[in-house]
Amino acid sequence: MTYCVAIKLQAGLVFLSDSRTNAGLDQIxxxxxxxxxxxxxxxFMVLLSAGNLSISQSVREILQVTRLNCSDGGEPITIWNATSMFDVARVLGAAVRRIQERDGEALQRSGVDFNVSLILGGQIKGEGMRLFQVYSAGNFIEATAETPYFQVGESKYGKPVLDRVISPETPLDEAAKCALVSMDSTLKSNLSVGLPLDLVLYEEGRFESDKIVCIDEHNPYFRMVRESWGERLRAVFDSIEDPAWNGGQTDVPIRVEPHRNQHLKKITGPEEKLI
Structure with missing residues (x-):
């Protein structure tokens, strides 16, 4: 499995991915x-992939040579001459469908689902930054101000911190830190996600990036993030008052009458009914 996250901000884009794949506990x-x-x-464009490794590698291999015919009979559209990220997403969707047409039936006969999830983001001169999530059928959706990030793979563990921190106004470096905390939460809870990580930051309007780093277990900054997040999360947890079941001095009693519902009823014998 894997975990990838991409974030679209007013200041730029953040991309983070792990590098682990597994086909069982002894094939990592x-x-x-x-x-x-x-x-x-x-x-400047970045592609993240999750799902069946052979499918995602095949899609990436043919992406650079995939062409879409223009309705006006002009030059076919590729990722290198497209005038919008929307058209690049269309080319990517066509590449996915091409691999599905080629391999889908054979995979199905072998009992293997056609499973691939992709994130595509970047900027082409003449338009703003855009971020897309592309599905196994080749269709896609675009990130909005209300949903400024996409995840693929083992997304559930790293989602809560993104929901609490990320907004379009979040500074680029702060979003990178949040993405790393999101990844750390996933690494902590899921063995199918693992180091090293690839992190890319893109600043709006540059059409290039020199903020590209591979992060392994010896990276000083990531080690600091992992240790600090764990320690401070525990400190915040310890600062929350325990539930006072036996009354006493507290401003937040737990034993109160619910406004609209009733407390859970015990069944104490075979003659009693739940309803």
Whole structure:
């Protein structure tokens, strides 16, 4: 499995992925899930992938040569000449469908689902930054101000901190820190996600990035984040008052009458009914 997250902000984009794949407890390997496409001064794009490794690798392999015919008979659209990120997402969707047409039936006969989830984000000169999530059918949705991030893979463990911290106004470095905390929560709770990590920050309007880093278990900043988050989370937990079951001095009693419901009823014998 894997975990990837991408965040769209007013200041830029943040991309983070792990590198673990597994086909059982005794078949664990590392494969990068992130691809960066950059034509300095013209376009900057990042692709994240999760799901069946053979499918995602095949999609990435043919993405650069996939072409969409123009309705006006002009030059076919590729990821390198598209004038919008929407068209790049269309090209990616076409690449997914092409692999499905080629391999889907054979996979189905072998009892393997056609499973791939992709995140595509970036900026092309002439328009603003955009972020898309692409599904196994090749269809996609776009991030909005209300939902400024996408996750693929083991997303549930890292979602709470993103929901509490991330908004379009979040500074780029703060969002990167939040993404790393989100990843740490996932690493802590799921063995199918593992180091090393790939982290990319893109600043709006640059059409290039030099903020690309591979993070392993020896990375000083990530080690600090892991230790600090664990310690301070425990400190906040310890600062919350325990429930006072036996009364006493408290401003937050737990034994109170609910406004609209009743307390749970005990069944004390075979003759009693729940309703």
């Amino acid at each position: 390997s590392s494969f990068r899930k992130m691809m960066v496409y950059e034509n300095t001064g013209d376009r």
